[in-house]
Amino acid sequence: MRNVKMIIQYDGTRYNGWQKQNQKGSTVTTIQGKIENVLSKMTGEEVDVIGCGRTDSGVHVENYVANFFTDCKLTLDEMEKYLEEYLPKDIVVKELKIAKDRFHARYNVKGKTYVYRIDNNKYNNVFNRDFTNHIPIELNIEQMKKAAEYLIGTHDFKSFTSLKAKNNKSTLRTINYINIIKNNGLIEIEVNGNSFLLNMVRIIAGTLIEVGEGKLMAEDVETILMGKNREKAGHKAPAKGLILKELQY
Amino acid sequence: MRNVKMIIQYDGTRYNGWQKQNQKGSTVTTIQGKIENVLSKMTGEEVDVIGCGRTDSGVHVENYVANFFTDCKLTLDEMEKYLEEYLPKDIVVKELKIAKDRFHARYNVKGKTYVYRIDNNKYNNVFNRDFTNHIPIELNIEQMKKAAEYLIGTHDFKSFTSLKAKNNKSTLRTINYINIIKNNGLIEIEVNGNSFLLNMVRIIAGTLIEVGEGKLMAEDVETILMGKNREKAGHKAPAKGLILKELQY
Structure with missing residues (x-):
């Protein structure tokens, strides 16, 4: 076999x-x-x-x-x-x-890299429209980068998951890096971590977007993290902007 | 008005x-x-x-x-x-x-830039599949570039159009440049000219693809051009790979 x-x-x-x-x-x-x-x-x-x-x-x-x-x-x-x-x-x-016989796609995963893509132009590029979240208002990338810093490292990400943890499962996770780049109006938020909670990347993206829009301050992200309460974080950004890019084994 | x-x-x-x-x-x-x-x-x-x-x-x-x-x-x-x-x-x-009142989108065009895109990977990237022509066999870019050289300048492009010219309309056209680049398996054939005949860019792309596949020699393109006969040129490459990129006024 x-x-x-x-x-x-x-x-x-x-x-x-x-x-x-x-x-x-x-x-x-x-x-x-x-x-x-x-x-x-x-x-x-x-x-x-x-x-x-x-x-x-x-x-x-x-x-x-x-x-x-x-x-x-x-x-x-x-x-x-x-x-x-x-x-x-x-x-x-x-x-x-x-x-090898012992290879298991799920058990052996060491890390995952996700990319959340935002079309930050006035109009949504037709060639990208199914794979980007269109936000016509210019986002403040510097503030988003500052906000992302608070998420790096090992934290309790309870505020950043839709999971209703009934069974005392740990919501402790490690994010290794978040890179945010903008090129021709396309913003890519790249998030690498060991493992992720339900909707975690989309809620991180939604929160960073709200920072970029000025609805939240970069520093608020620290408070949100400490609050351990889903209601404190930003919205869950739409699925079509999210791409699982790569896995580490 | x-x-x-x-x-x-x-x-x-x-x-x-x-x-x-x-x-x-x-x-x-x-x-x-x-x-x-x-x-x-x-x-x-x-x-x-x-x-x-x-x-x-x-x-x-x-x-x-x-x-x-x-x-x-x-x-x-x-x-x-x-x-x-x-x-x-x-x-x-x-x-x-x-x-201005006298601006006319059709009469005032001075030039057009088209890009023909080929996904030259083994599989057709799902994110590009509607905007590329998938060719899994590796194409010889150097030969394609050599072949393209013959098309630069003012020529009778009768071999490169589906137009059945009954009314003695001129099939003389000028191509200013053809750039062919390959990046991550994506080949872009960029063609700039003053104006184009019916299906001209797609037949140029199809002919260059056949050169890349080794079905035609680069030098054959000169003979095809001289032949002034649609049947001598390569196939009409599929529409979905063609993008009208820019217009010059």
């Missing part, structure tokens, strides 16, 4: 996120569901794809990592061709590789 | 090109048709929009120039807001300006 590692790219616009949903009679379309269907037809087996983590409905991925076990005798090249032919155009398998 | 100049950006995927088509009972959707509808509602007048030229069905535009005359009393800001609200998301008016 081979353990096949996949690097996948997808445009999340049409999907309810990565993770398949098994409610009876559900008509929900997910990336995992689509890929498992094609792999099951290809192999004649009931394939379970292990993904590196969930993604929200509408979120995009540049390099998603997943793996599956199979007895199928096809070569990797033949598998790639099959996947290219049968997957929709908004899901692409960039690479297939044989991994 | 004001002469309003517009800079428009559009994703041509859903449209049958720029130019409206007035066949009876036609259900064809064009950019010009969409914009005239919105402007007519906005002004209460029957607005005719003068465009800088036709674009093929499915071709995209970064900076299209058009103008229209109106007695409407709205400010340019109010017009911009109206257009943003009522135009579909794949057509964006980037700029409105008052032009």
